[in-house]
Every structure is written in structure tokens, then in C-alpha cells.
Amino acid sequence: MHAMQYEITLPADYDMGIIRRRVADRGHLLDAYPGLGLKAYLVRERGQDGSPVNQYAPFYLWHTPEGMNAFLWGPGFRGIIADFGRPPVRHWLGAGLRLGDTGTAPDAATRRIDRIPEGADPAEAVEQALAELPDHSSLFAAAVAVDPARWELLRLALWHGPAPEGEPGDRYRVLHLSRPALDQLPVGRHW
Structure with missing residues (x-):
């Protein structure tokens, strides 16, 4: 499994309806894309859920x-x-994936990226992140992944309804979910 994200930060006065229309018009194009486990069309809006920016991510x-x-x-x-x-x-x-209730599309996401401290054992950091994968009734899916060039640990969770209170990380809304090969992504620890 490979995780990927790009962030497009938009002006503070940007009409986020443009992004919503873009996703409504084009989101379905990846619903059967070969090799794709899932794509979550994520947005953050300035002033909502603690976001300082408008962003398509x-x-x-x-x-x-x-x-x-x-x-x-x-x-x-x-x-x-x-x-x-x-x-x-x-x-x-x-590094790992947990699936929850995947029957209906998620509404929200949380993303947290932490640097693995210099001198820390990366394997221990990954094991700890895997042990902390959320196991909540509103979970759609949660993934842990590592950027070994930057030694950063990514935790992403997709949620039904709003993310649970106290769940750390940046908060996003899910506008659409493409999931052509979700059932082919390996669940659990990836080694």
C-alpha cells in the first residue's frame, strides 16, 4: 500500500463552492480507477473545525x-x-490499515503527521502508531504510513459523522470517496 496526498491551499476569500462543484462533476471519474484502493476528496475551510486555511487536499x-x-x-x-x-x-x-464500517462513505477525516525524533527507533515508533490505530464505532478506515526520507509518521482516519472529540490532527470534510479496490488493500500490519 502506498499513501499519497497533495494540498492546494486557496485564498482566504476563495469560493469553496468551486471545489464542491469540481468534485461533484469529476469525483466519479476515479470510482473504478485501476490500482486505486481509495481516494478521499478532502477539504478544509477557513474558520471551520479549527482550520486556518481553505484547502483542497x-x-x-x-x-x-x-x-x-x-x-x-x-x-x-x-x-x-x-x-x-x-x-x-x-x-x-x-505500514498498516484498519477497516471499520465500510458500508457507507465517510463524512470526515483526521490527518496527523509527526516527525520520528532523531535517535528514536523508527520500528518502535511505527509499532506504537499501529497500536494506537483508532477502533471506534464511527471509524470507516485508519492508516499508518511512513516517509523514510523525512522520517515522518502519517496517521489518517476516515469517519462517519464528525471525527470523535479529542481525536488529534487536522480535520477535513470528505466530499466524495472513490474506493475501487478498497477490499484489495492489506489490512493489519504490512510486514
């Missing part, structure tokens, strides 16, 4: 690197570049 879990590459070098990402410029694309190696 799609998040992907790829079942295959070929699917990720086909998206990045194909028409899908070219549309992002044409409309918003070329954002940096973050990617992480999957």
Missing part, C-alpha cells in the same frame, strides 16, 4: 504503484496542474 491509498504512476503521469493529475499549478505530492509507504 485529496488523499489516496494505492493498491499498486502502477496505478499511482498512471494517475500522476496521466490525465488525472494533468487536470490538477492545469487548474491549480503543480503542487508537491507527498507519499508514504504503508
